[in-house]
Amino acid sequence: xxxxxxxxxxxxxxxxxxxxxxxxxxxxxxxxxxxxxxxxxxxxxxxxxxxxxxxxxxxxxxxxxxxxxxxxxxxxxxxxxxxxxxxxxxxxxxxxxxxxxxxxxxxxxxxxxxxxxxxxxxxxxxxxxxxxxxxxxxxxxxxxxxxxxxxxxxxxxxxxxxxxxxxxxxxx
Amino acid sequence: xxxxxxxxxxxxxxxxxxxxxxxxxxxxxxxxxxxxxxxxxxxxxxxxxxxxxxxxxxxxxxxxxxxxxxxxxxxxxxxxxxxxxxxxxxxxxxxxxxxxxxxxxxxxxxxxxxxxxxx
Amino acid sequence: xxxxxxxxxxxxxxxxxxxxxxxxxxxxxxxxxxxxxxxxxxxxxxxxxxxxxxxxxxxxxxxxxxxxxxxxxxxxxxxxxxxxxxxxxxxxxxxxxxxxxxxxxxxxxxxxxxxxxxxxxxxxxxxxxxxxxxxxxxxxxxxxxxxxxxxxxxxxxxxxxxxxxxxxxxxxxxxxxxxxxxxxxxxxxxxxxxxxxxxxxxxxxxxxxxxxxxxxxxxxxxxxxxxxxxxxxxxxxxxxxxxxxxxxxxxxxxxxxxxxxxxxxxxxxxxxxxxxxxxxx
Numbered sequence: 001x002x003x004x005x006x007x008x009x010x011x012x013x014x015x016x017x018x019x020x021x022x023x024x025x026x027x028x029x030x031x032x033x034x035x036x037x038x039x040x041x042x043x044x045x046x047x048x049x050x051x052x053x054x055x056x057x058x059x060x061x062x063x064x065x066x067x068x069x070x071x072x073x074x075x076x077x078x079x080x081x082x083x084x085x086x087x088x089x090x091x092x093x094x095x096x097x098x099x100x101x102x103x104x105x106x107x108x109x110x111x112x113x114x115x116x117x118x119x120x121x122x123x124x125x126x127x128x129x130x131x132x133x134x135x136x137x138x139x140x141x142x143x144x145x146x147x148x149x150x151x152x153x154x155x156x157x158x159x160x161x162x163x164x165x166x167x168x169x170x171x172x
Numbered sequence: 173x174x175x176x177x178x179x180x181x182x183x184x185x186x187x188x189x190x191x192x193x194x195x196x197x198x199x200x201x202x203x204x205x206x207x208x209x210x211x212x213x214x215x216x217x218x219x220x221x222x223x224x225x226x227x228x229x230x231x232x233x234x235x236x237x238x239x240x241x242x243x244x245x246x247x248x249x250x251x252x253x254x255x256x257x258x259x260x261x262x263x264x265x266x267x268x269x270x271x272x273x274x275x276x277x278x279x280x281x282x283x284x285x286x287x288x289x290x291x
Numbered sequence: 292x293x294x295x296x297x298x299x300x301x302x303x304x305x306x307x308x309x310x311x312x313x314x315x316x317x318x319x320x321x322x323x324x325x326x327x328x329x330x331x332x333x334x335x336x337x338x339x340x341x342x343x344x345x346x347x348x349x350x351x352x353x354x355x356x357x358x359x360x361x362x363x364x365x366x367x368x369x370x371x372x373x374x375x376x377x378x379x380x381x382x383x384x385x386x387x388x389x390x391x392x393x394x395x396x397x398x399x400x401x402x403x404x405x406x407x408x409x410x411x412x413x414x415x416x417x418x419x420x421x422x423x424x425x426x427x428x429x430x431x432x433x434x435x436x437x438x439x440x441x442x443x444x445x446x447x448x449x450x451x452x453x454x455x456x457x458x459x460x461x462x463x464x465x466x467x468x469x470x471x472x473x474x475x476x477x478x479x480x481x482x483x484x485x486x487x488x489x490x491x492x493x494x495x496x497x498x499x500x501x502x503x504x505x506x507x508x509x510x511x512x513x514x515x516x517x518x519x520x521x522x523x524x525x526x527x528x529x530x531x532x533x534x535x536x537x538x539x540x541x542x543x544x545x546x547x548x549x550x551x552x553x554x555x556x557x558x559x560x561x562x563x564x565x566x567x568x569x570x571x572x
Contacts, residue, residue: 019276086184097254
């Protein structure tokens with residue numbers, strides 16, 4: 001998988017987290033993990049289809065998930081109930097939506113599937129390809145962004161074969 | 173105060189919107205988790221304004237908008253979207269949506285858009 | 292994609308633009324969508340900024356709330372008709388009252404047409420200055436605008452029959468060449484003119500102008516921006532220099548800035564006490 005595919009997810013992750021918890025997360029080192037790995041205690045799994053296909057998985061500890069959900073709900077604290085699950089799922093949705101829009105704008109037209117929240121310890125998950133992982137560090141703890149995407153060869157009219165490496169700066 | 177029908181498939185989103193709106197002084201007419209329920213509730217509750225998510229199961233926001241506008245040409249619907257679904261938003265605007273809001277929500281912007289749309 | 296950490300989605304801007312175009316079309320009947328997108332968007336966003344709006348959505352809201360501004364906007368966006376010697380009586384005043392004042396003081400005349408569009412105003416001043424100077428002065432006229440397309444047209448220097456309607460036959464013969472239903476400035480006036488890109492809200496202002504014209508742009512400015520603009524113009528004028536503003540405007544607080552109010556649309560920076568020789572900037 002192309003290393004650049006993870007960048008839109010990191011960009012989106014930072015932007016969305018920043019807007020929901022009012023603090024800008026720091027990104028950490030890029031790592032690779034094999035196609036089968038143990039998830040964190042709370043993971044949001046989102047499918048991607050189109051010119052690129054695979055999964056985006058956002059993993060964090062339950063404590064972090066609860067804190068983030070509480071921040072999103074403007075509550076001082078909460079338990080990880082249905083509302084918190086919905087909040088975290090929506091977080092994954094927003095990050096993925098933003099990221100896939102960036103991908104589409106770069107010539108990889110793609111869509112996302114609705115989010116699935118996976119909870120538990122020692123849960124093993126398998127992605128279609130090895131994943132690239134970048135952690136985002138917030139005051140509430142770490143969120144890992146795992147991206148396992150493959151080009152399918154479905155191209156939009158705007159992207160030349162092989163995909164564009166450079167994107168013209170938008171004249172905004 | 174304008175009465176608003178909140179439509180989104182994520183329970184969290186609905187809860188957050190209701191909180192935001194009540195704090196801004198709006199009344200909540202009701203909530204719906206998909207387009208079909210939205211259309212039914214629209215007829216039943218006759219809200220002043222609808223906040224409509226675009227991607228939903230059963231019936232999406234665009235279809236629901238069209239149904240509602242057919243029933244009530246004066247309906248005021250504001251579309252909500254997390255994605256760069258520009259085509260859907262433009263289609264919605266052309267189909268009669270009054271405005272659109274992007275997620276993640278900026279509380280001030282939401283209130284501004286709704287005040288404009290209801291005014 | 293190359294790792295660029297862009298956070299504003301092009302599609303968000305896109306929606307902002309497209310919804311604006313749609314709303315303007317519905318409200319005024321003007322279809323901005325038929326113009327080149329990049330150019331039009333840049334122009335609109337700059338106009339929006341002048342109005343204190345940081346999105347086209349906000350800009351639309353302001354226009355909708357102000358019928359006069361909306362009408363101005365509509366006119367500005369439709370085929371840009373900007374004729375030479377617009378408001379001929381004002382230009383007559385410029386020629387008969389103001390220019391003699393300025394030309395008597397100096398061997399040079401530096402003029403700035405701020406918001407020059409495709410050059411009608413700059414060319415107008417060029418004609419009048421030539422007529423009044425009788426060759427005794429070095430004249431330079433700078434036209435600036437935010438719109439590159441308009442600037443390119445200004446440099447070409449072609450005007451239509453409609454643009455020329457206030458220009459007498461004598462002046463047409465002297466200063467223009469008629470070419471296929473269009474008029475082009477003769478070298479005699481073209482050589483006085485230069486056109487540059489300039490953003491009144493962002494760029495620095497040059498100094499040493501004896502005459503500044505700003506008659507086309509200020510309607511969209513917030514009061515704060517206008518005040519700042521007039522102060523900067525004051526600094527850009529030489530002492531004794533004159534600012535010529537447009538049809539519906541007044542400078543509120545002109546005295547506070549230091550201006551003398553010569554007549555309705557002409558404001559003067561007082562001539563300083565001269566110690567020794569006045570240098571021409």
